[in-house]
Amino acid sequence: MNRNEGYTITDVYEYFQDNMDFILELTVQHINLVGLAIIVAILIGVPLGIYLTTNESLAGTVLNVASVIMTIPSIALFGLMIPIFSLINQGIGFVPAFVALVLYSQLPIIRNTYTAINNVNPEIRDAAMGIGMSTAQRLLKVEIPNTLPVIMAGIRTAVVLNIGIGVIAAFIGAGGLGILIAQGITRGHTDMVIAGAIAISILGISADLILRLLQRIFTSKGVSAQ
Template identity: 70%
Template sequence: MMTWEHIQLVGLAVGVAILLGVPFGIYITQHETLSNLVLTVAGIIMTIPSIALFGIMIPILSVINQGIGFLPAFLALVLYSQLPIIRNTFIAIKNVDPNMRDAAIGMGMTTWQRLRKVEIPIALPVIMAGIRTAVVLTIGIGAIAAYIGAGGLGEYIARGISTSYTTMVQVGAVSVSVLAIVADYLLGRIQKQVSPKTAHSK
């Protein structure tokens, strides 16, 4: 039950982060000044301790009676996921071989066609690496969300600490670690499947 709660929280947060971060990462490749600002802000968010960010969410969301529980944890994890996803998408698209881009333009492709058929497929391994980082990161941070009533595997750790039951803390910590390892492995397999053959050989 707690494992499923954890998977739901992380899955939804990273899913939304992908839907926001990948298009935004692509967009800022065309706006250098904006890219510096966005990456700086995302980096600053990453430096905020997770428990502090949860604390910031509580009074803000209390206005709509959602100060504790799933919503503040979800929003915080979406924010934490943004940096690796936006940064890797930005770097991946920027590093596409200019000759490949010029060739696509020469073939008369529109910007969208060029992105869909040339740039994104080439950039996909690096984008997937950012998503893998975001997933592992949010699985770990998601454990702390138990302290604001979001449930998940962090419940074992929180209860173990409050009752001085070391075994329960260990079970929670190991469970979170195993979930992160399994998720990273599965995403790695998916990355190999969707990446171009040239990326497989590296």
């Protein structure tokens, strides 16, 4: 075995053993930041995506704006948040990172919701109208249940994306697992950087698996079979 590889693997293993409490604390911070951002993003993005199916002229504009936000480098967007929120004495820390993550989440959630609702089988929609369902009933009982896998795919994408982007939040004092990488780079501790990368990867994979399980639980068998 290469000496450097053995040294790195050993150091990473020992770092996890010696700093597990610290890593768990940062993981909780990361989950809180990303989790709250995703909840707010869903509350904004899903209704907005549904509304855009009734306003095609606005849909293109909203999706283009969300796409532009996604193209902004994360460190630049976090930097833009600092002077804005400095006006209310929240220039660094949780608030600017939270808002940036909410903005980054919008494109996959809005786009998937909009696309899914737009592509509901017209025959299913007509059948619901034929039995006298109101617009709200048709949406809640027919359209959303039939499009849940696609909507959930957008949410899963946003969650995994934000877990990765949330690393940069450490550079503006928002905490999270990015602290391991930021401090590791600053101190020249490769084991610390690798430990942070592993922890973030495990968190991202775990979140995706949990959401996939929830998707299977809440998706009706008829939709799953399609």
